[in-house]
Amino acid sequence: MSSLLLSVDLEDVRDWVKDGTRYREGVPENTRNYLNHFKQWGVKATFFVVGEVARRYPWLIGEIVEAGHELACHGDVHLQLDKLTAQEFRADMLRNRKALENAGGKGIFGFRAPTFSLTARTAWAHEILAELGFTYSSSVLPAANPLYGWPEFGKGARQVAGGLWELPVTLHGIPGLPVPIAGGVYFRVLPFFLTEWAIGKSITYGQPVITYFHPYDIDCKQEKFMHPDLGGKKHLNMLMYIGRAKVLKRLDILHRSCPFQAYGEYINGLQAGPAEPTG
Numbered sequence: 001m002s003s004l005l006l007s008v009d010l011e012d013v014r015d016w017v018k019d020g021t022r023y024r025e026g027v028p029e030n031t032r033n034y035l036n037h038f039k040q041w042g043v044k045a046t047f048f049v050v051g052e053v054a055r056r057y058p059w060l061i062g063e064i065v066e067a068g069h070e071l072a073c074h075g076d077v078h079l080q081l082d083k084l085t086a087q088e089f090r091a092d093m094l095r096n097r098k099a100l101e102n103a104g105g106k107g108i109f110g111f112r113a114p115t116f117s118l119t120a121r122t123a124w125a126h127e128i129l130a131e132l133g134f135t136y137s138s139s140v141l142p143a144a145n146p147l148y149g150w151p152e153f154g155k156g157a158r159q160v161a162g163g164l165w166e167l168p169v170t171l172h173g174i175p176g177l178p179v180p181i182a183g184g185v186y187f188r189v190l191p192f193f194l195t196e197w198a199i200g201k202s203i204t205y206g207q208p209v210i211t212y213f214h215p216y217d218i219d220c221k222q223e224k225f226m227h228p229d230l231g232g233k234k235h236l237n238m239l240m241y242i243g244r245a246k247v248l249k250r251l252d253i254l255h256r257s258c259p260f261q262a263y264g265e266y267i268n269g270l271q272a273g274p275a276e277p278t279g
């Protein structure tokens with residue numbers, strides 16, 4: 001039986017908006033909201049944390065660790081991989097991991113590329129992660145996409161370099177709609193019965209459901225401003241604000257029908273391998 005791997009990409013959207021600090025600070029309140037729900041459900045999650053966020057809120061990172069959740073890397077300042085050389089990426093990872101360790105994190109073995117920016121062109125990142133002792137990455141969007149995508153990678157989790165696992169983000173199973181279903185705008189905006197169907201299908205085929213929620217996905221108090229990576233398109237920006245009140249309610253429904261797990265725990269299970277047949 002597979003499971004839904006629960007994750008929050010812990011970043012501050014204000015960091016990519018001009019004069020972002022004039023807007024309300026949302027990360028601590030939204031993170032605590034996630035933490036409260038995870039506690040209610042009795043589940044553990046993985047927080048992919050941007051180094052800069054860990055330096056800004058070390059006490060918040062402490063609360064995540066204290067609650068027994070897993071910390072993993074999400075880039076030191078959330079730079080997409082095609083903006084870095086291999087050497088720069090290595091240094092970025094070391095800074096990111098150090099920031100989490102300085103905030104109390106231990107046993108950091110996971111990585112998610114900002115904006116799922118690990119593609120065929122930046123596949124060198126897998127080698128570097130393995131070299132640095134990471135055991136898994138969840139950084140590939142295995143479909144064509146206007147931003148980043150690696151359709152040839154394939155939809156299944158597999159080992160890529162030096163034993164490192166790549167867990168590509170779960171796509172919608174409907175032909176012609178190869179979008180990552182379990183997080184962000186798609187989780188908020190698409191009809192929920194389609195999401196439940198796609199998640200059920202993934203679990204049936206023994207694939208983990210790869211999620212990606214953010215602090216802003218549940219932030220109903222955020223002021224209106226233009227989000228990054230949308231090319232200034234107002235109709236796309238409108239979608240950024242739709243369905244935020246539904247996210248935790250939808251997760252609550254999913255939690256009743258499908259097991260939730262942190263990434264590290266899932267990877268440890270894979271590495272342990274299937275039990276020896278007896279008799």
Ligand SMILES: [Zn+2]
Pocket residue numbers: 009011074078113114115
């Ligand atoms: Zn991110």
